Amino acid sequence: MEDATRVLDRLLEIHVLLQRDLARALEGNGLTTARTHLLWELRRLGPTTQQALAAALEVSPRNVTGLVDGLESSGFVVRAPHPTDRRATLVSLTELGELTMGEMATQHVELSQQLVGDMSQADVRKLAKGLDTVAGRLRTLVEAEEAGITTAATG
Amino acid sequence: MEDATRVLDRLLEIHVLLQRDLARALEGNGLTTARTHLLWELRRLGPTTQQALAAALEVSPRNVTGLVDGLESSGFVVRAPHPTDRRATLVSLTELGELTMGEMATQHVELSQQLVGDMSQADVRKLAKGLDTVAGRLRTLVEAEEAGITTAATG
DNA sequence: TATTGTTATACTCTATAACTATA
DNA sequence: TATAGTTATAGAGTATAACAATA
Numbered sequence: 001m002e003d004a005t006r007v008l009d010r011l012l013e014i015h016v017l018l019q020r021d022l023a024r025a026l027e028g029n030g031l032t033t034a035r036t037h038l039l040w041e042l043r044r045l046g047p048t049t050q051q052a053l054a055a056a057l058e059v060s061p062r063n064v065t066g067l068v069d070g071l072e073s074s075g076f077v078v079r080a081p082h083p084t085d086r087r088a089t090l091v092s093l094t095e096l097g098e099l100t101m102g103e104m105a106t107q108h109v110e111l112s113q114q115l116v117g118d119m120s121q122a123d124v125r126k127l128a129k130g131l132d133t134v135a136g137r138l139r140t141l142v143e144a145e146e147a148g149i150t151t152a153a154t155g
Numbered sequence: 156m157e158d159a160t161r162v163l164d165r166l167l168e169i170h171v172l173l174q175r176d177l178a179r180a181l182e183g184n185g186l187t188t189a190r191t192h193l194l195w196e197l198r199r200l201g202p203t204t205q206q207a208l209a210a211a212l213e214v215s216p217r218n219v220t221g222l223v224d225g226l227e228s229s230g231f232v233v234r235a236p237h238p239t240d241r242r243a244t245l246v247s248l249t250e251l252g253e254l255t256m257g258e259m260a261t262q263h264v265e266l267s268q269q270l271v272g273d274m275s276q277a278d279v280r281k282l283a284k285g286l287d288t289v290a291g292r293l294r295t296l297v298e299a300e301e302a303g304i305t306t307a308a309t310g
Numbered sequence: 311t312a313t314t315g316t317t318a319t320a321c322t323c324t325a326t327a328a329c330t331a332t333a
Numbered sequence: 334t335a336t337a338g339t340t341a342t343a344g345a346g347t348a349t350a351a352c353a354a355t356a
Contacts, residue, residue, distance in 0.1 A: 003279045004267040010286035014166055015173050017293045063347060087314040087355045112159040114296060115289050124158045127285035131165035134270050138172045141269060206337060218324060242332045242337040
């Protein structure tokens, strides 16, 4: 029984620590988590309209305007006219943006190593499996609750 | 090698999901994570000055003023004059505040059960142990980095 | 008529600096 | 002189609503 809450307590502790670590790491590059999230999606999607970014980030279009404004003035992205739809804007990573996201991927791997580097392969695999399970449960829960809210608000 | 990044990836996924889940759960009570964090510390510390809250939350005194303003007008806390120091204010949980934090503790246990409830006791224990290790490493890393920054900024 | 992005407005969280009242 | 809390100001992230240009 107690081990169950211990799992959640540790996950919450890791949650807080990751937040601090990410915020501090990004601060060095003049980035925030929200802006980095946008860069991350942009890297995954390639040049993208702001509407599509809003959908990918699950955030209002107005919010994307603000995030892109900030990222454009700090040189991580550029806006360009959409080739066929003159209402739309295409947002792309600049060289600086690509470079920065590349570094971030490297740091990601390094952090992995620092966290579990000297555990035995078998232990790491078991841990990964346990986390798969927990993440899956949590995802199911969150989605069910969000669906429930939608239903409650709609019905 | 790949299992290492899998561990971090799952932790990051859980990080995002916990954020969504917490935000949604709190929204129902008219609370935010920042305000709930203050309530949580208040429950731990008992009636507390705003200075002490600022220190506990690692946040500016000005910020505490705003958080307490919000919590006071929604009825979760009250301000009272400090008995001996007329500069200071004592913040306390109201009955509503106590009740709400109690419910939150219950939900915490329920969530634990939902996440690992039907895993074997041995597996849960192993998972808890693995997370202990990872949380410890992460804590060490974050503290070292923050100390390094202080040194760099100071020296 | 619907969609894309922006301006207008507002709220929360966060910070620093200046000020008031007290120690 | 130092401390507790506030007002003043500012910036980031978030939202909705109204509006312009375009589809």
